[in-house]
Amino acid sequence: MPAIGLIREGKIPADNRVALTPSQCRWILKNTGFKIFVQPSPARCFEDSEYERSGAVLQEDLSNCDLLLGIKEVPVNMLLADKTYMFFSHTKKMQPYNQKLMQAMVEKKITLIDYECLEHEDGQRIIGFGFFAGIVGAHNGLMAYGERIGAYKLGRVYKQKDYLELIHTYFGLKLPPVKIAVTGSGRVAHGILEIMNLVDAQEVEPDEYVSKTFSYPVYVHLKGAGLYAHKEKRTYTRDDFHANAQQYECLFLPYAAQTDILMNGVYWDKNIPRLFEADDIKTESFRIQTIADITDDACGSVPVNLGDCPMDDPVYGVDRATFQRTAPYLETSIDVMAVGNLPNELPRDASRFFGEQLIKHVLGDYTKGSRVIEKATILKQGKLTPGFAYLSGYAEIRTVN
Known part of the structure; x- marks a missing residue:
């Protein structure tokens, strides 16, 4: 052997x-x-x-x-x-x-x-570390949003001994009535959903998400068929999408008008349409304030991902008008959490x-x-x-x- x-x-x-x-x-x-x-x-x-x-x-x-x-x-x-x-x-x-x-x-x-x-x-x-990337990335996204609005505070994951100790940090946490969009269907998305359950965010259907206001935190889970459609046939099949992604368009933009936090867990390569384009963040209808780009492709599915952050400083701002990198939590910026080795926190x-x-x-x-x-x-x-x-x-x- x-x-x-x-x-x-x-x-x-x-x-x-x-x-x-x-x-x-x-x-x-x-x-x-x-x-x-x-x-x-x-x-x-x-x-x-x-x-x-x-x-x-x-x-x-x-x-x-x-x-x-x-x-x-x-x-x-x-x-x-x-x-x-x-x-x-x-x-x-x-x-x-x-x-x-x-x-x-x-x-x-x-x-x-x-x-x-x-x-x-x-x-x-x-094989991979995607589940724990989703865990840490979702936590960091919620942490960044809390810092932005000042309604609650979350500590850093890497300061916890292990995942069990991290779970204890959510005891007593009450989120405001935030709307969260979760994208993807793999291990990263499963990790994000784990955190959604731990913080008691409720899943709602896509049609309710875009048409209703809620008095409690909610999330919508958008997988392949909910995110992409063939430009002509208006259909989605996984095999055809991966073989001919350039023939599809992304359906995410209407959700951007109803979302406070985007938790991105989709796989991306150069042929796959982005969730939105950079110019979209200039519009008044683009509501998203915090993006946790957990799959972390610079200028990829999230075009305002301007590159990695170190683990000890995971969030930066992107100016809505100039697309320039700024300090986080500014009124004129969107906050982006983009770290390449998220599982290293657990x-x-x-x-x-x-x-x-x-x-x-x-x-x-x-x-x-x-x-x-x-x-x-x-x-x-x-x-x-x-x-x-x-x-x-x-x-x-x-x-x-």
Whole structure:
């Protein structure tokens, strides 16, 4: 059986989540033939000593390992040649900031299995931190709105020990009669809905949401069929939408006229229509004051997402007239919460959830091989696999004569 190595996260700022918790390592060692080696790290949410007590071997050199597990992108100088890696590479969309990483993996003949590409047959992602991104993002969105209107105060998630302690912070919280739009249908949306239930916001139907006033907090949950329609047929089917998104239009704008807080959890790429356009925020009918862009695509489904914020300062303003970034909570601005590593505020809970999915759906099939893992393999010994041949120009190492 292969040896698994848990690598130290090297990206700055440091991420303290892990692919496998100490208790999960203990289970793997007891119930499978895998060996586990852990690279020491002062930044993880679990101590090195916890891994040692689990039975894993703590060592700096992981060259004896067959499969190396991380979370964020591995710095080029930390890559080991001829190894198999699993991590979020953020290369499938040809992200320019990770092109050198892709080229280095090609040069070092690395096999890359990207967590983001592990999917069920219907395209649903198998593994990820989306649920806890939704939890933290929804909390931060409510926190920002409370700061704006001065009606209540919420503390920061990362100051809580764990998710259970976070739940206790909602005891006695009474929201004003706010209207919240929740978009998306995946794990991020499920996390948002968890918080909606905890703060006692009531779900209402779309037609009621846009036509009625309520004396208590409400939310509407907008999924694919409620957000998009074919420009000519006026219909929506998931498969056709993902294959021909440019033929669809977004139906969100009427909700913007009735919404105080937008909790955005939709997947986006360049062919998918945005929820609204930047010019729409200039109009008097655009009521939204706070946007929690949890999927966090700069200038993506939320065009006023002007880029990431750090975890310790998660909210900025966007001037409605100039689209310039401002301080938050100004009368002339919309507040935007956009943080790229939201689950890092609940790292132990997020890591447990992630590791469970990894054990259940991936590691069990790793030695036998599976279609799921094969489709998620971007590089095989430094060569692009057929499903990712479109990355050839992006991955090519160019020499200057």
